[in-house]
Amino acid sequence: MNELTIELVNKNGKIDHDASLAVFETEYASYIAQHETEVATLSAAVDSILDAHPGKSIAMPVLASMALNSINVQPENFSALEELTLQYMRDNSKGEDSLFVITKGKGGGLKRRV
Secondary structure, rough: OOOOOOOOEOOOOOEHHHHHHHHHHHHHHHHHHHHHHHHHHHHHHHHHHHHHHHOOOEOOOHHHHHHHHHOOHHHHHHHHHHHHHHHHHHHHOOOOOEEEEEEOOOOOEEOOOO
């Protein structure tokens, strides 16, 4: 779960509802933009690894690690971005017309749907 911390705006000892709401909306929009940028970057990194290994299934933790290494992720944010990458893979593997297919067992992993 993600958290967004906002400080309420006080005016004359009372909370200014409109100003506090404006602060929230600005921070929320900034968070959404940052999240979308992260997902787009991670998507491109996953695509790059799959392009380098056409038709092959790659274990999801391995694929996530390879994708994150390809974009030079630093140790301090590796875990958070790894979970975001794995969630991106799971989210795009649902349904008959999904982008990816996940297979279990020996030789399993994630690959592009053909």
